[in-house]
Amino acid sequence: MAVITYIQALRDGIREEMHRDERVFIMGEDVGLYGGAFKVTKGLLEEFGEERVRDTPISEAAIAGAAVGSALTGMRPVAEIMFSDFMTIAMDQIVNQAAKIRYMFGGKAKVPMVLRAPQGSGTGAAAQHSQTLVALFTHIPGLKVVMPSTPYDVKGLIKAAIRDDNPVIFMEHKLLYHTKGEVPEEEYIVPLGKADVKREGEDITIIAGSIMVPRALEAAEKLERKGIEVEVIDPRSLVPFDTETIIESVIKTGRVIIAEDDCKNAGWGAEVAAKIVESEAFDYLDAPIKRLAGLDTPIPYNPNLERAVVPQVEDIVKAVEEMLG
Amino acid sequence: MATIVKMPKLGLTMTEGLITKWIKKEGEQVEKGEPLFEVQTDKVNLEEEAPASGILRKVLCDEGETVPILKPVAIIAEADEELPELENDEGPEEKNDDVNDENYMEDKSVEKTSYIDTVKINKDNVSIGKFGKIKASPAAKRIAKENKVDLYQITGTGENARITAQDVKNYIDKTLKNDNLRISPTAKKIAAEKGISLEDIKLSPGKRVMKSHLMEQIKNNLKSDDEVIEEFPLTGMRKIIADKMKNSVNEAPHFYLTAEVDMTSTISFRKKLNLVIKNDEDKISFNDLLIKVVAKALQNHRIINSRIYENKIQLLKQINIGLAVALDNGLIVPVIKDADKKSLAEIAKESKQLINKARNNKLTPDEISGGTFTISNLGMYDIINFTAIINQPESAILAVGKIQDRPIVTSEKQIEIRPMMNITLSSDHRIIDGAEGAKFLRTVKDILENPLKLLL
Numbered sequence: 158m159a160v161i162t163y164i165q166a167l168r169d170g171i172r173e174e175m176h177r178d179e180r181v182f183i184m185g186e187d188v189g190l191y192g193g194a195f196k197v198t199k200g201l202l203e204e205f206g207e208e209r210v211r212d213t214p215i216s217e218a219a220i221a222g223a224a225v226g227s228a229l230t231g232m233r234p235v236a237e238i239m240f241s242d243f244m245t246i247a248m249d250q251i252v253n254q255a256a257k258i259r260y261m262f263g264g265k266a267k268v269p270m271v272l273r274a275p276q277g278s279g280t281g282a283a284a285q286h287s288q289t290l291v292a293l294f295t296h297i298p299g300l301k302v303v304m305p306s307t308p309y310d311v312k313g314l315i316k317a318a319i320r321d322d323n324p325v326i327f328m329e330h331k332l333l334y335h336t337k338g339e340v341p342e343e344e345y346i347v348p349l350g351k352a353d354v355k356r357e358g359e360d361i362t363i364i365a366g367s368i369m370v371p372r373a374l375e376a377a378e379k380l381e382r383k384g385i386e387v388e389v390i391d392p393r394s395l396v397p398f399d400t401e402t403i404i405e406s407v408i409k410t411g412r413v414i415i416a417e418d419d420c421k422n423a424g425w426g427a428e429v430a431a432k433i434v435e436s437e438a439f440d441y442l443d444a445p446i447k448r449l450a451g452l453d454t455p456i457p458y459n460p461n462l463e464r465a466v467v468p469q470v471e472d473i474v475k476a477v478e479e480m481l482g
Numbered sequence: 483m484a485t486i487v488k489m490p491k492l493g494l495t496m497t498e499g500l501i502t503k504w505i506k507k508e509g510e511q512v513e514k515g516e517p518l519f520e521v522q523t524d525k526v527n528l529e530e531e532a533p534a535s536g537i538l539r540k541v542l543c544d545e546g547e548t549v550p551i552l553k554p555v556a557i558i559a560e561a562d563e564e565l566p567e568l569e570n571d572e573g574p575e576e577k578n579d580d581v582n583d584e585n586y587m588e589d590k591s592v593e594k595t596s597y598i599d600t601v602k603i604n605k606d607n608v609s610i611g612k613f614g615k616i617k618a619s620p621a622a623k624r625i626a627k628e629n630k631v632d633l634y635q636i637t638g639t640g641e642n643a644r645i646t647a648q649d650v651k652n653y654i655d656k657t658l659k660n661d662n663l664r665i666s667p668t669a670k671k672i673a674a675e676k677g678i679s680l681e682d683i684k685l686s687p688g689k690r691v692m693k694s695h696l697m698e699q700i701k702n703n704l705k706s707d708d709e710v711i712e713e714f715p716l717t718g719m720r721k722i723i724a725d726k727m728k729n730s731v732n733e734a735p736h737f738y739l740t741a742e743v744d745m746t747s748t749i750s751f752r753k754k755l756n757l758v759i760k761n762d763e764d765k766i767s768f769n770d771l772l773i774k775v776v777a778k779a780l781q782n783h784r785i786i787n788s789r790i791y792e793n794k795i796q797l798l799k800q801i802n803i804g805l806a807v808a809l810d811n812g813l814i815v816p817v818i819k820d821a822d823k824k825s826l827a828e829i830a831k832e833s834k835q836l837i838n839k840a841r842n843n844k845l846t847p848d849e850i851s852g853g854t855f856t857i858s859n860l861g862m863y864d865i866i867n868f869t870a871i872i873n874q875p876e877s878a879i880l881a882v883g884k885i886q887d888r889p890i891v892t893s894e895k896q897i898e899i900r901p902m903m904n905i906t907l908s909s910d911h912r913i914i915d916g917a918e919g920a921k922f923l924r925t926v927k928d929i930l931e932n933p934l935k936l937l938l
Contacts, residue, residue, distance in 0.1 A: 411621050411647060443621040443647045444640065482640060 158339040164197055166308035166340050167329065170315035171198070171235055173344065175205055178233060181319055184211040185220060185237030194239045195275055195334055221247035221272060225254045225324075228270040233319060240286045241274035241328060244294075255324040256299030271318045273327035277368055277418055278463055280331050284455035287463070289367070289419030294326045295395045295428065301325040301349055302396040306370035308338035310393055313347025321349060330368045330418075350397030354406070358386035361412040361477055364403060364429055366392055369416040369449075369468065376473035385481060395425050403429070404438045411443035414476055418467045421450035444480050449473060484559035484566050485534035489543075490614075491551040492523055493635070499523050500548045501555065506538045512558060515612070519555070533613065534558050539565060608643035610634065618645035625650045631657075672696045719812040730874045734910040738869045741923045743930045745885050745901045751933040755826070763834070768885070770830040772857055773803045775929045776880060777821035778936055780855060783922040787854045788913055789875040795913050804853035804873060805833060807840040814840050815873055817853040826936075861885060867904045877913045880926070881906040903930075 161169075175181045183198055183205075189212040192199030202210040213220050217238055224234040238244050244251065251272065259267050278287035294302045301323050305311035311329065318325040355370060356377050365373035370391045377387035388406050392399060407413055413433060415426035426448045433439070433446060451467040489499050503520040506512050517529040518538070532538075536558040543555045557565055611617045616633045618626070622645045626633050629650070636653045638645035669691045716724055748771060756765045780787045784797045801822040804815040816836035818829060839845045856873040861884035870881040883904040890900050905926065909919040929935045 411619075439620050440624040441621050443619045444644070479641075 158341050160337050161308055161340050163308045163311050163329070163333045163336050163338070164195065166312040166338075167197055167315055168199070168201070169340070170312035171319070172201060172204070174235075174316055174319040175201070175209060178319075179209075180231060180233045181235060182209040182211065182227075182232060183235050183237070184213050184223065186213055186215055186239050188212060188237050193237060195331070197273075197329075197334075198237065217243045217246040218250055221250035221255070224270040224272065225250055225258070225268055228255075228268045228324070229258065229266055233269045233271075235271045235273065235315075235319060238272060238274035240282075241276040241290055242285050242288050244272070244274060244290065244326075247272075251294070251300070251324070251326070252297050256297050259323065260299060267322045268324045269319075269322045271315070271325045271327050273315070273329060275329045275331045275334070277330040277332060278451075278456040278467055279368070281458065281460055281463065282331075283458040287456035289328075289417070289451070291326075291328050291367075291395060292419060292423060292425045292428075295425055299323065300396060301394065302328070303349060303394045304328045304330075304367045305347075305393060306330075306333060306355075306365075306367055306391050308336070308340050310347055310353065310391070312340055313345050314349065314393065317346050317349050320346075325349070328367065332368050333371075336371065347393065349394045350399055351394075352390055352392045352399035352402040354388065354402065355391050356387065356389040358388035358410070360386045360388075360410060360481060361414065362388045362390060362403070362406045362410045363414045363416055363473065363477070364390050364392065364426075365416040366395070366418075366425070368418050372468070372470050373416050373473055375470045376477065379470070379474050380477055383478075385477060387477060392429070395428075398429075398432070400432050400436065403433065404436045407433055407436075407438035408441045411441050412480055413442070413446045414449055414473070414480065415446065416449045416468055416473060417451070419451055420453045421448055422453045424448070424450050426450055447476055447480060449476050484539070484557055484563055485536065486554045486566070487518065487530075487533060487556040487558060488552050488554050489549045490521070490530055491634075492521075492528070496523050496551055498548050498550045501543055501545055502527065503545055504541055505529065506532070508538055508541045510538050512536065512538050531614075532558060537561050539563075609636065609638035609645050616645065617643060618650075619647060621647040622650045625654075629654055668693045669696050719809075719814075723812055726874065727871050730872050734872050734874065734877075735912060736869075736872060736908050737911050737916065737919070738906055738908055739916070739919050739923050740867060740904055740906040741927045742890075743903045743905060743927045744890070745903045745930065748930050748933050749885070749901055759827075764827065764830060766826055766830045767833070768861075769805060769857070769859055770826060770833055771930075771933070772859070772880075772882060773805065773818055773821050773829050773833065774824075774826050774936060775926060775933070776855060776857060777801050777803055778929055779922060779925040781822050782925060783918065785914060785918050786878050786909070786922045788877050789854070790877070790910075790912060791875070798854050800852070800854060802852050802854045804850075804856040804876075805836070806856060806858035806870075806873075807837055809840065814845065814850060815853060815856055816840050816845055816849050817851065819852060855879070857882060861903070867906060869906055870908050872908055872910055877910040878919070878922075879908050881908065 171183065183201060185193065187194060188198040189202040189207065189210045198210065220236050220238065224236040227234050238247065255268050255270065276289045276291065280287070291302060291304055294300050301321060303314050303318055303325055305314045315327065318327050356374055358377065363373045363377070370389065373389045377389055380387050388410055390403060390406055392403070415429050417424050417426045419425070430446045430448060449468040449472060454466060456466060457463050492499070499521040501519055502522050505517045505519055512518060512532040512535065514532055514535040516532050518532040519530050521528060521530050537560065538556060539559045540557040543549050549555055559565060609617050617638060618633050619640065623633070625647055631650060631654060633645055636645050636649050637643070638649050640646040640649070672693060673696055752766060752768065752771060759765050780801050787801055788795055788797045800820055802817050802819045803821040804817045806813060806815050816839070818824070818832055818836070821829060824832070836845065836849060839849065853873065853876060855876055856879045858870045858879060859882040860868055861882055864884050866883045866886060868881045868883065870879045872879050885901050885903045887899050888902045889897050890902060892898050905923065907919050907923050
């Protein structure tokens with residue numbers, strides 16, 4: 158298997174879908190000539206031409222609106238928002254149009270669009286370019302929300318997202334872009350709504366998403382040396398959500414840490430914790446569920462502070478050790 | 483609302499408590515959690531807290547009085563509230579489902595003598611939180627409920643003194659080991675007579691030891707203690723064999739078919755083959771021939787070369803024959819891959835290498851995996867017949883006996899002495915039916931009796 162970067166895998170996934178289905182096209186700010194702010198779409202303009210790789214004006218509302226409109230009329234847009242923070246400008250199109258139309262027309266219209274954007278802190282991009290806003294979208298019925306953590310997953314999931322007939326919010330992480338991993342040459346799809354057990358263990362379950370997955374895995378490795386077997390589960394998509402895999406794991410371990418890099422207050426981890434407590438896994442919990450999440454503050458510009466506000470590997474190690482006493 | 487203060491039950495074995503002092507006097511204001519009175523049990527002396535805030539309106543039992551558990555001792559209420567009528571409640575006796583006759587008295591005496599070892603119960607038990615509620619994890623509560631364990635007996639080791647699942651498990655282990663168990667009089671008598679240690683009897687807490695448990699124990703004692711020369715742990719290869727064989731027998735309904743094979747032709751066939759082979763090392767063994775014959779037969783009976791995978795029966799493309807090799811400390815099955823595609827010479831060479839490696843512990847994981855059918859030959863130990871356990875995930879295994887001269891009736895109705903060999907096929911009935919197994923076995927027999935068919 159080839160070892161490639163997250164960006165490369167993501168680009169390959171989009172490219173394959175563009176070859177497979179001529180209705181698939183890309184648009185966004187600087188996605189064509191410049192290849193995208195993070196170079197995700199680099200080379201695609203040359204390969205597919207201006208009709209299918211479209212640079213847009215600087216208006217996220219327009220990008221999302223055009224995506225909704227073109228999806229309604231039979232296209233399958235993959236629109237890039239340069240930073241997920243700017244999705245807030247497109248909120249009306251996403252929440253009031255994209256998410257609602259299929260329902261309001263009784264299923265007669267569909268909105269097969271993907272809105273992809275990088276999220277997360279760690280690059281010194283300050284408060285307006287570093288948020289993890291994924292929880293906002295999980296709250297809106299009608300949207301699917303995906304958050305891949307590895308090159309393998311990002312490729313399989315972007316393909317599933319493009320083929321889905323519903324609007325999909327596809328959240329990438331800036332720090333994951335240059336991580337590498339094995340990706341098969343042959344075609345594959347990672348279905349939406351299927352969690353992945355990234356590492357098996359008996360003592361404690363860490364449910365981690367996006368950038369927290371590699372951090373949890375690194376922590377698990379450190380803990381293994383101390384004789385602690387950590388199970389790491391990546392939900393991969395938050396909507397639809399694979400509750401079953403998580404319940405099964407919690408019943409096995411009885412202890413749960415949920416690791417997320419967005420703010421703790423009403424983050425997606427809160428929803429996962431609630432799902433566990435509502436389930437049959439409740440009777441197997443042997444300690445309160447712990448949420449390891451960012452502080453409820455905007456992301457600071459100062460790199461030391463920036464690092465301090467979201468959970469790092471050492472925070473995970475510490476939390477596990479505390480929980481296992 | 484008026485709150486009736488009762489004599490607390492501070493331990494599993496507590497039936498009554500002595501009120502040594504009223505810290506609050508009648509008519510005094512009390513806050514919930516404040517010490518209300520001092521109580522002395524047979525084990526400890528402690529302060530009981532007020533379960534509610536209000537005025538201590540009525541003290542029902544005086545200092546120096548011994549009061550049964552759960553009997554009202556005081557009433558806390560608002561200043562102007564009407565006090566509830568109290569029934570003459572002696573407090574419920576400790577109920578016990580399986581103890582309802584005079585024997586109960588005797589049982590109680592057993593309990594009393596065993597106080598010393600039980601966990602000390604007092605308000606220092608930090609796992610008892612506000613309002614006397616227990617701090618235990620959901621898992622701990624579930625396990626306690628399943629095993630009828632009283633969580634108030636347990637001191638938690640978790641964060642904030644929370645009782646964890648492990649604490650409950652430890653407690654269960656401990657109570658099983660100490661002699662705080664109840665026993666029927668007959669059982670007690672038998673235990674004394676036969677000198678049986680009650681510690682050895684594993685029961686869930688709360689259960690009474692009955693005669694039947696002891697009889698079981700006596701049986702076990704006979705089986706084990708007196709007859710064991712040496713013990714060693716079930717680990718390593720032994721453990722793998724144990725688990726694999728157990729799973730196979732549990733999962734796969736085995737059935738067995740035996741055929742008798744006239745080996746005259748195979749013996750001469752092998753002799754002739756080995757005549758043309760110069761190197762002794764390259765000579766072909768009966769096992770090599772068997773591998774080749776079985777592989778050939780499997781080509782025409784694909785259902786035997788199969789496995790169950792995720793609720794589906796899969797017929798397998800490759801024919802990989804495993805050969806069971808006995809070792810000093812166990813058994814291992816190296817696999818000859820694609821045996822149907824290999825010549826006898828290739829099989830002979832490969833099987834020799836694999837058997838050598840097996841005896842020297844040098845087999846790689848690849849060389850012992852991927853088998854689709856196994857042959858086990860115990861002929862060298864003079865075994866005539868045996869039944870083998872299927873080596874899962876395979877669906878059948880062939881057990882081969884010794885080649886032995888026996889008188890047989892030939893097709894011409896003559897009695898002749900021929901070298902005969904019994905082969906027994908064990909099949910997984912989930913996949914293979916009797917007739918299919920039989921047809922396969924007939925093919926194996928046919929090729930062994932007409933080995934030139936190997937060339938077809």
